[in-house]
Amino acid sequence: MAYAATAGGVNAAATAAPGVLALQRALVWLVGASGAIVFIEPSPYEIATLLATVTFFATGLRLRLVLMPLLLMLILLNVGYTISAIPLYERTEVVSWIATSWYMAVTVVFFAMVISEDTEARLDMLRRGLVVGAMIASLLAIAGYFHLIPGGNDLLTLYGRARGTFKDPNVLGAYLILPALFALQSVVSDKLAKAFRNVIAFGIMSLAILLAFSRAAWGGLVLTSAFMLALMVLTSHTNAQRSRIVIMAIVAAVLGLALIAVLLSFDSTAEMFKQRASFGQSYDEGRFGRFGRHILGAEMALDLPFGIGPLQFNRYFPEDTHNSYLNAFMSGGWLSGVCYPALVFTTVIMGFRHVFIRVPWQRAYLAIFSAFLGTVGESFVIDTDHWRHFWMMLGAVWGMIAAAQAYKLRSGEDASSA
Numbered sequence: 001m002a003y004a005a006t007a008g009g010v011n012a013a014a015t016a017a018p019g020v021l022a023l024q025r026a027l028v029w030l031v032g033a034s035g036a037i038v039f040i041e042p043s044p045y046e047i048a049t050l051l052a053t054v055t056f057f058a059t060g061l062r063l064r065l066v067l068m069p070l071l072l073m074l075i076l077l078n079v080g081y082t083i084s085a086i087p088l089y090e091r092t093e094v095v096s097w098i099a100t101s102w103y104m105a106v107t108v109v110f111f112a113m114v115i116s117e118d119t120e121a122r123l124d125m126l127r128r129g130l131v132v133g134a135m136i137a138s139l140l141a142i143a144g145y146f147h148l149i150p151g152g153n154d155l156l157t158l159y160g161r162a163r164g165t166f167k168d169p170n171v172l173g174a175y176l177i178l179p180a181l182f183a184l185q186s187v188v189s190d191k192l193a194k195a196f197r198n199v200i201a202f203g204i205m206s207l208a209i210l211l212a213f214s215r216a217a218w219g220g221l222v223l224t225s226a227f228m229l230a231l232m233v234l235t236s237h238t239n240a241q242r243s244r245i246v247i248m249a250i251v252a253a254v255l256g257l258a259l260i261a262v263l264l265s266f267d268s269t270a271e272m273f274k275q276r277a278s279f280g281q282s283y284d285e286g287r288f289g290r291f292g293r294h295i296l297g298a299e300m301a302l303d304l305p306f307g308i309g310p311l312q313f314n315r316y317f318p319e320d321t322h323n324s325y326l327n328a329f330m331s332g333g334w335l336s337g338v339c340y341p342a343l344v345f346t347t348v349i350m351g352f353r354h355v356f357i358r359v360p361w362q363r364a365y366l367a368i369f370s371a372f373l374g375t376v377g378e379s380f381v382i383d384t385d386h387w388r389h390f391w392m393m394l395g396a397v398w399g400m401i402a403a404a405q406a407y408k409l410r411s412g413e414d415a416s417s418a
Helices: 018-034 044-059 065-084 092-115 119-145 169-189 192-211 215-235 239-263 267-277 290-302 324-353 362-378 388-417
Strands: none
Touching (some): 065 092, 065 324, 065 388, 119 169, 119 192, 119 362, 119 388, 169 192, 169 362, 192 215, 215 239, 215 362, 239 267, 290 324
Protein backbone atom coordinates (compact mmCIF):
# COMPACT_ATOMS: atom_id res chain seq x y z
CA MET A 1 0.00 0.00 0.00
CA ALA A 2 1.31 3.45 -0.88
CA TYR A 3 1.27 6.11 1.79
CA ALA A 4 1.79 9.80 1.73
CA ALA A 5 3.57 11.23 4.74
CA THR A 6 0.59 10.99 7.02
CA ALA A 7 -0.82 13.31 9.60
CA GLY A 8 1.71 11.95 12.04
CA GLY A 9 4.49 13.59 10.15
CA VAL A 10 4.84 17.22 9.10
CA ASN A 11 8.51 16.72 9.90
CA ALA A 12 11.61 15.11 8.47
CA ALA A 13 9.52 12.20 7.17
CA ALA A 14 7.27 14.53 5.18
CA THR A 15 10.20 15.98 3.23
CA ALA A 16 12.24 12.79 2.87
CA ALA A 17 12.96 11.38 -0.56
CA PRO A 18 10.66 8.50 -1.58
CA GLY A 19 13.56 6.04 -1.51
CA VAL A 20 14.56 7.09 2.00
CA LEU A 21 10.95 6.86 3.19
CA ALA A 22 10.63 3.36 1.72
CA LEU A 23 13.89 2.28 3.39
CA GLN A 24 12.75 3.61 6.76
CA ARG A 25 9.44 1.77 6.53
CA ALA A 26 11.15 -1.45 5.43
CA LEU A 27 13.43 -1.26 8.47
CA VAL A 28 10.41 -0.84 10.76
CA TRP A 29 8.99 -4.03 9.20
CA LEU A 30 12.31 -5.82 9.70
CA VAL A 31 12.51 -4.84 13.37
CA GLY A 32 8.95 -6.07 13.92
CA ALA A 33 9.57 -9.39 12.17
CA SER A 34 12.96 -10.06 13.79
CA GLY A 35 11.54 -9.67 17.29
CA ALA A 36 10.23 -13.23 17.07
CA ILE A 37 13.68 -14.84 16.91
CA VAL A 38 15.42 -14.43 20.25
CA PHE A 39 16.85 -17.83 21.20
CA ILE A 40 20.32 -16.81 19.94
CA GLU A 41 22.55 -13.98 21.24
CA PRO A 42 22.90 -11.43 19.86
CA SER A 43 19.46 -11.94 18.38
CA PRO A 44 18.37 -10.72 14.93
CA TYR A 45 16.24 -8.17 16.79
CA GLU A 46 19.34 -6.50 18.25
CA ILE A 47 21.02 -6.38 14.85
CA ALA A 48 17.91 -5.06 13.08
CA THR A 49 17.29 -2.45 15.79
CA LEU A 50 20.89 -1.23 15.63
CA LEU A 51 20.73 -1.02 11.84
CA ALA A 52 17.42 0.83 11.98
CA THR A 53 18.66 3.24 14.66
CA VAL A 54 21.76 4.20 12.67
CA THR A 55 19.75 4.57 9.45
CA PHE A 56 16.98 6.65 10.99
CA PHE A 57 19.36 9.05 12.70
CA ALA A 58 21.35 9.37 9.48
CA THR A 59 18.25 10.09 7.39
CA GLY A 60 16.37 12.31 9.82
CA LEU A 61 14.76 11.84 13.23
CA ARG A 62 13.91 14.23 16.02
CA LEU A 63 13.03 14.13 19.69
CA ARG A 64 9.71 15.87 20.38
CA LEU A 65 9.22 17.89 23.55
CA VAL A 66 6.36 15.63 24.68
CA LEU A 67 8.85 12.73 24.89
CA MET A 68 11.15 14.45 27.39
CA PRO A 69 9.38 13.02 30.50
CA LEU A 70 9.82 9.55 28.99
CA LEU A 71 13.52 10.17 28.44
CA LEU A 72 13.99 11.53 31.96
CA MET A 73 12.24 8.58 33.65
CA LEU A 74 14.23 6.06 31.61
CA ILE A 75 17.53 7.74 32.52
CA LEU A 76 16.70 7.89 36.24
CA LEU A 77 15.51 4.28 36.21
CA ASN A 78 18.79 3.06 34.77
CA VAL A 79 20.92 5.38 36.90
CA GLY A 80 19.35 3.65 39.91
CA TYR A 81 20.22 0.23 38.49
CA THR A 82 23.77 1.34 37.71
CA ILE A 83 24.43 2.79 41.17
CA SER A 84 23.04 -0.27 42.96
CA ALA A 85 25.23 -2.56 40.86
CA ILE A 86 28.52 -0.80 41.74
CA PRO A 87 29.61 -3.45 44.30
CA LEU A 88 28.86 -6.19 41.76
CA TYR A 89 30.72 -5.03 38.66
CA GLU A 90 33.20 -7.89 38.82
CA ARG A 91 30.33 -10.22 37.87
CA THR A 92 29.87 -10.49 34.12
CA GLU A 93 26.18 -11.33 34.30
CA VAL A 94 25.45 -8.18 36.31
CA VAL A 95 27.32 -5.95 33.85
CA SER A 96 25.42 -7.63 31.01
CA TRP A 97 22.11 -7.03 32.82
CA ILE A 98 22.88 -3.32 33.28
CA ALA A 99 23.94 -2.98 29.63
CA THR A 100 20.74 -4.68 28.52
CA SER A 101 18.64 -2.32 30.64
CA TRP A 102 20.28 0.73 29.09
CA TYR A 103 19.83 -0.83 25.65
CA MET A 104 16.12 -1.40 26.30
CA ALA A 105 15.80 2.25 27.31
CA VAL A 106 17.41 3.31 24.03
CA THR A 107 14.94 1.17 22.07
CA VAL A 108 12.01 2.81 23.88
CA VAL A 109 13.16 6.28 22.86
CA PHE A 110 13.92 5.03 19.35
CA PHE A 111 10.44 3.58 18.87
CA ALA A 112 8.81 6.68 20.34
CA MET A 113 10.71 8.95 17.94
CA VAL A 114 10.10 6.70 14.93
CA ILE A 115 6.37 6.24 15.51
CA SER A 116 5.83 9.95 16.21
CA GLU A 117 6.52 10.64 12.51
CA ASP A 118 4.95 9.09 9.39
CA THR A 119 2.82 7.38 12.00
CA GLU A 120 0.15 5.52 10.07
CA ALA A 121 2.54 4.02 7.51
CA ARG A 122 5.16 2.99 10.05
CA LEU A 123 2.58 1.42 12.33
CA ASP A 124 1.25 -0.56 9.40
CA MET A 125 4.74 -1.85 8.60
CA LEU A 126 5.36 -2.67 12.26
CA ARG A 127 2.05 -4.58 12.35
CA ARG A 128 2.94 -6.54 9.22
CA GLY A 129 6.38 -7.39 10.54
CA LEU A 130 5.03 -8.50 13.91
CA VAL A 131 2.43 -10.76 12.28
CA VAL A 132 5.02 -12.38 10.00
CA GLY A 133 7.39 -12.97 12.91
CA ALA A 134 4.56 -14.28 15.08
CA MET A 135 3.47 -16.73 12.39
CA ILE A 136 7.01 -18.09 12.10
CA ALA A 137 7.34 -18.47 15.86
CA SER A 138 3.86 -20.00 16.18
CA LEU A 139 4.28 -22.54 13.38
CA LEU A 140 7.64 -23.67 14.75
CA ALA A 141 6.22 -23.88 18.27
CA ILE A 142 3.30 -26.02 17.07
CA ALA A 143 5.57 -28.19 14.92
CA GLY A 144 7.90 -28.71 17.87
CA TYR A 145 5.10 -29.61 20.25
CA PHE A 146 3.64 -32.22 17.88
CA HIS A 147 7.12 -33.57 16.93
CA LEU A 148 6.71 -32.60 13.26
CA ILE A 149 10.36 -31.56 12.85
CA PRO A 150 12.98 -34.31 13.31
CA GLY A 151 15.27 -33.35 16.18
CA GLY A 152 13.35 -30.12 16.80
CA ASN A 153 11.65 -31.16 20.00
CA ASP A 154 14.53 -30.17 22.30
CA LEU A 155 14.99 -26.83 20.56
CA LEU A 156 11.34 -25.84 20.11
CA THR A 157 9.86 -27.08 23.40
CA LEU A 158 10.74 -26.86 27.09
CA TYR A 159 9.37 -29.16 29.81
CA GLY A 160 6.70 -30.36 27.41
CA ARG A 161 5.61 -26.79 26.56
CA ALA A 162 5.93 -25.07 23.19
CA ARG A 163 8.48 -22.26 23.07
CA GLY A 164 9.23 -21.96 19.35
CA THR A 165 11.96 -19.41 18.65
CA PHE A 166 12.01 -18.18 22.26
CA LYS A 167 13.98 -19.37 25.27
CA ASP A 168 10.92 -19.43 27.53
CA PRO A 169 7.35 -20.58 26.75
CA ASN A 170 6.00 -17.77 28.93
CA VAL A 171 7.71 -15.15 26.78
CA LEU A 172 6.49 -16.82 23.58
CA GLY A 173 2.91 -16.65 24.82
CA ALA A 174 3.23 -13.03 25.92
CA TYR A 175 4.88 -11.97 22.67
CA LEU A 176 2.15 -13.50 20.51
CA ILE A 177 -0.66 -11.51 22.14
CA LEU A 178 -0.12 -8.26 20.19
CA PRO A 179 0.11 -9.92 16.75
CA ALA A 180 -2.94 -12.01 17.68
CA LEU A 181 -4.85 -8.81 18.50
CA PHE A 182 -3.87 -7.35 15.13
CA ALA A 183 -5.23 -10.49 13.43
CA LEU A 184 -8.40 -10.37 15.51
CA GLN A 185 -9.00 -6.75 14.49
CA SER A 186 -8.92 -7.80 10.85
CA VAL A 187 -11.29 -10.70 11.54
CA VAL A 188 -13.95 -8.43 13.03
CA SER A 189 -13.61 -5.43 10.70
CA ASP A 190 -12.02 -6.17 7.31
CA LYS A 191 -13.49 -7.49 4.07
CA LEU A 192 -14.24 -11.20 3.78
CA ALA A 193 -11.07 -12.41 2.01
CA LYS A 194 -8.70 -10.55 4.31
CA ALA A 195 -10.76 -11.44 7.37
CA PHE A 196 -10.63 -15.14 6.43
CA ARG A 197 -6.83 -15.06 6.11
CA ASN A 198 -6.62 -13.51 9.52
CA VAL A 199 -8.99 -16.10 10.99
CA ILE A 200 -6.32 -18.66 10.07
CA ALA A 201 -3.53 -16.47 11.45
CA PHE A 202 -5.40 -15.82 14.69
CA GLY A 203 -6.14 -19.53 15.07
CA ILE A 204 -2.48 -20.48 14.61
CA MET A 205 -1.26 -17.87 17.09
CA SER A 206 -3.95 -18.82 19.61
CA LEU A 207 -2.98 -22.48 19.30
CA ALA A 208 0.67 -21.62 19.94
CA ILE A 209 -0.32 -19.57 22.99
CA LEU A 210 -2.38 -22.47 24.28
CA LEU A 211 0.47 -24.96 23.74
CA ALA A 212 2.91 -22.67 25.57
CA PHE A 213 0.82 -23.53 28.66
CA SER A 214 1.37 -20.10 30.17
CA ARG A 215 -1.49 -19.15 32.46
CA ALA A 216 -0.58 -15.48 32.18
CA ALA A 217 -0.64 -15.66 28.38
CA TRP A 218 -3.98 -17.50 28.37
CA GLY A 219 -5.56 -14.90 30.60
CA GLY A 220 -3.78 -12.10 28.76
CA LEU A 221 -5.14 -13.13 25.37
CA VAL A 222 -8.72 -13.39 26.65
CA LEU A 223 -8.68 -10.17 28.66
CA THR A 224 -6.82 -8.02 26.15
CA SER A 225 -9.02 -9.29 23.32
CA ALA A 226 -12.17 -8.45 25.28
CA PHE A 227 -10.80 -5.03 26.26
CA MET A 228 -9.73 -4.18 22.71
CA LEU A 229 -13.03 -5.31 21.20
CA ALA A 230 -14.93 -3.25 23.75
CA LEU A 231 -12.89 -0.19 22.78
CA MET A 232 -13.49 -0.92 19.10
CA VAL A 233 -17.24 -1.02 19.74
CA LEU A 234 -17.10 2.26 21.65
CA THR A 235 -15.03 3.99 18.95
CA SER A 236 -16.87 2.60 15.91
CA HIS A 237 -18.46 5.13 13.57
CA THR A 238 -21.66 3.21 12.77
CA ASN A 239 -24.07 0.74 14.36
CA ALA A 240 -23.31 -1.71 11.53
CA GLN A 241 -19.64 -1.74 12.51
CA ARG A 242 -20.53 -2.29 16.15
CA SER A 243 -22.88 -5.16 15.29
CA ARG A 244 -20.27 -6.88 13.15
CA ILE A 245 -17.62 -6.63 15.86
CA VAL A 246 -19.96 -8.17 18.43
CA ILE A 247 -21.12 -10.97 16.12
CA MET A 248 -17.61 -11.86 14.92
CA ALA A 249 -16.29 -11.77 18.49
CA ILE A 250 -18.93 -14.31 19.51
CA VAL A 251 -18.04 -16.52 16.53
CA ALA A 252 -14.32 -16.29 17.40
CA ALA A 253 -15.05 -17.25 21.01
CA VAL A 254 -17.08 -20.28 19.92
CA LEU A 255 -14.34 -21.42 17.53
CA GLY A 256 -11.76 -20.93 20.28
CA LEU A 257 -13.71 -23.14 22.67
CA ALA A 258 -14.05 -25.75 19.93
CA LEU A 259 -10.27 -25.69 19.39
CA ILE A 260 -9.66 -26.21 23.10
CA ALA A 261 -12.12 -29.09 23.16
CA VAL A 262 -10.29 -30.81 20.29
CA LEU A 263 -6.91 -30.39 21.97
CA LEU A 264 -8.21 -31.76 25.25
CA SER A 265 -9.12 -34.97 23.45
CA PHE A 266 -5.38 -35.75 23.44
CA ASP A 267 -4.40 -37.28 26.77
CA SER A 268 -0.96 -35.66 27.02
CA THR A 269 -2.33 -32.22 26.21
CA ALA A 270 -5.26 -32.64 28.59
CA GLU A 271 -2.92 -33.63 31.43
CA MET A 272 -0.62 -30.67 30.87
CA PHE A 273 -3.62 -28.34 30.57
CA LYS A 274 -5.03 -29.63 33.85
CA GLN A 275 -1.69 -29.20 35.58
CA ARG A 276 -1.03 -25.68 34.27
CA ALA A 277 -4.62 -24.45 34.72
CA SER A 278 -4.49 -25.19 38.43
CA PHE A 279 -4.22 -22.14 40.70
CA GLY A 280 -2.51 -24.22 43.35
CA GLN A 281 0.99 -24.45 41.89
CA SER A 282 3.58 -25.45 44.51
CA TYR A 283 5.91 -22.57 43.60
CA ASP A 284 3.13 -20.03 44.24
CA GLU A 285 2.27 -21.16 47.74
CA GLY A 286 3.89 -20.91 51.15
CA ARG A 287 5.99 -18.30 52.90
CA PHE A 288 8.69 -18.43 50.22
CA GLY A 289 6.33 -19.06 47.32
CA ARG A 290 5.81 -16.49 44.58
CA PHE A 291 3.37 -14.30 46.52
CA GLY A 292 5.09 -14.84 49.86
CA ARG A 293 8.33 -13.60 48.29
CA HIS A 294 6.52 -10.48 47.11
CA ILE A 295 5.58 -9.57 50.68
CA LEU A 296 8.97 -10.39 52.17
CA GLY A 297 10.79 -8.63 49.36
CA ALA A 298 8.67 -5.50 49.78
CA GLU A 299 9.53 -5.43 53.48
CA MET A 300 13.23 -5.70 52.60
CA ALA A 301 12.97 -2.94 50.00
CA LEU A 302 11.73 -0.44 52.58
CA ASP A 303 14.98 -0.84 54.53
CA LEU A 304 17.37 -0.78 51.54
CA PRO A 305 17.61 2.65 49.81
CA PHE A 306 20.12 1.26 47.30
CA GLY A 307 18.53 -2.15 46.93
CA ILE A 308 20.58 -5.33 46.70
CA GLY A 309 21.62 -5.04 43.06
CA PRO A 310 20.52 -6.82 39.88
CA LEU A 311 20.21 -10.62 39.89
CA GLN A 312 20.72 -10.86 43.65
CA PHE A 313 17.19 -11.64 44.81
CA ASN A 314 17.63 -15.39 44.44
CA ARG A 315 20.53 -15.25 46.91
CA TYR A 316 18.00 -14.41 49.63
CA PHE A 317 15.00 -16.40 48.36
CA PRO A 318 14.54 -19.70 46.51
CA GLU A 319 13.63 -18.01 43.20
CA ASP A 320 13.59 -14.64 41.43
CA THR A 321 11.08 -11.91 42.27
CA HIS A 322 8.53 -12.71 39.54
CA ASN A 323 7.28 -9.16 40.01
CA SER A 324 8.80 -6.39 37.89
CA TYR A 325 7.79 -3.60 40.27
CA LEU A 326 9.42 -5.33 43.24
CA ASN A 327 12.43 -6.16 41.09
CA ALA A 328 12.92 -2.47 40.32
CA PHE A 329 13.18 -1.74 44.05
CA MET A 330 15.50 -4.67 44.74
CA SER A 331 17.73 -4.16 41.68
CA GLY A 332 17.91 -0.36 41.67
CA GLY A 333 16.91 0.82 45.14
CA TRP A 334 14.35 3.50 45.84
CA LEU A 335 15.28 5.56 42.77
CA SER A 336 14.51 2.77 40.30
CA GLY A 337 11.69 1.47 42.52
CA VAL A 338 9.88 4.79 42.20
CA CYS A 339 10.77 5.51 38.56
CA TYR A 340 9.72 2.15 37.13
CA PRO A 341 6.06 2.23 38.26
CA ALA A 342 5.99 5.99 37.56
CA LEU A 343 7.08 5.28 33.98
CA VAL A 344 4.63 2.43 33.51
CA PHE A 345 1.56 4.01 35.07
CA THR A 346 2.17 7.45 33.57
CA THR A 347 2.09 5.67 30.22
CA VAL A 348 -1.12 3.88 31.18
CA ILE A 349 -2.85 7.09 32.30
CA MET A 350 -1.78 9.02 29.21
CA GLY A 351 -2.74 6.04 27.09
CA PHE A 352 -6.29 6.02 28.44
CA ARG A 353 -6.59 9.75 27.78
CA HIS A 354 -5.84 9.18 24.08
CA VAL A 355 -8.06 6.16 23.47
CA PHE A 356 -10.97 8.14 22.03
CA ILE A 357 -8.98 10.65 19.97
CA ARG A 358 -9.92 10.27 16.31
CA VAL A 359 -6.68 9.71 14.44
CA PRO A 360 -6.00 7.70 11.26
CA TRP A 361 -4.08 5.08 13.25
CA GLN A 362 -6.66 4.64 16.01
CA ARG A 363 -7.20 0.96 15.24
CA ALA A 364 -3.50 0.15 15.68
CA TYR A 365 -3.44 2.28 18.83
CA LEU A 366 -6.23 0.22 20.42
CA ALA A 367 -4.40 -3.05 19.77
CA ILE A 368 -1.01 -1.86 21.02
CA PHE A 369 -2.42 -0.11 24.08
CA SER A 370 -4.52 -3.17 24.99
CA ALA A 371 -1.52 -5.50 24.68
CA PHE A 372 0.65 -3.09 26.64
CA LEU A 373 -1.95 -2.87 29.41
CA GLY A 374 -2.05 -6.65 29.58
CA THR A 375 1.73 -6.81 30.04
CA VAL A 376 1.53 -4.14 32.74
CA GLY A 377 -0.82 -6.43 34.65
CA GLU A 378 1.32 -9.48 33.96
CA SER A 379 4.33 -7.65 35.40
CA PHE A 380 2.86 -8.16 38.88
CA VAL A 381 3.43 -11.94 38.64
CA ILE A 382 6.40 -12.32 36.29
CA ASP A 383 9.65 -10.52 35.45
CA THR A 384 9.04 -8.54 32.25
CA ASP A 385 11.98 -6.15 32.77
CA HIS A 386 13.92 -7.30 29.71
CA TRP A 387 11.08 -8.36 27.43
CA ARG A 388 11.89 -6.69 24.13
CA HIS A 389 8.27 -6.46 22.98
CA PHE A 390 7.23 -4.76 26.24
CA TRP A 391 9.66 -1.89 25.72
CA MET A 392 8.74 -1.74 22.04
CA MET A 393 5.07 -1.29 22.95
CA LEU A 394 5.90 1.31 25.58
CA GLY A 395 7.86 3.35 23.04
CA ALA A 396 5.15 2.93 20.41
CA VAL A 397 2.46 4.18 22.81
CA TRP A 398 4.48 7.33 23.54
CA GLY A 399 5.15 7.80 19.84
CA MET A 400 1.44 7.56 19.02
CA ILE A 401 0.61 9.98 21.84
CA ALA A 402 3.13 12.50 20.47
CA ALA A 403 1.75 12.05 16.95
CA ALA A 404 -1.86 12.44 18.18
CA GLN A 405 -1.04 15.73 19.88
CA ALA A 406 0.63 17.04 16.72
CA TYR A 407 -2.33 15.79 14.64
CA LYS A 408 -4.85 17.62 16.87
CA LEU A 409 -2.81 20.81 16.67
CA ARG A 410 -2.64 20.72 12.88
CA SER A 411 -6.32 19.81 12.59
CA GLY A 412 -7.17 22.87 14.70
CA GLU A 413 -4.96 25.08 12.57
CA ASP A 414 -6.54 23.73 9.38
CA ALA A 415 -10.04 24.34 10.76
CA SER A 416 -9.23 27.91 11.78
CA SER A 417 -7.74 28.74 8.40
CA ALA A 418 -10.61 27.21 6.42
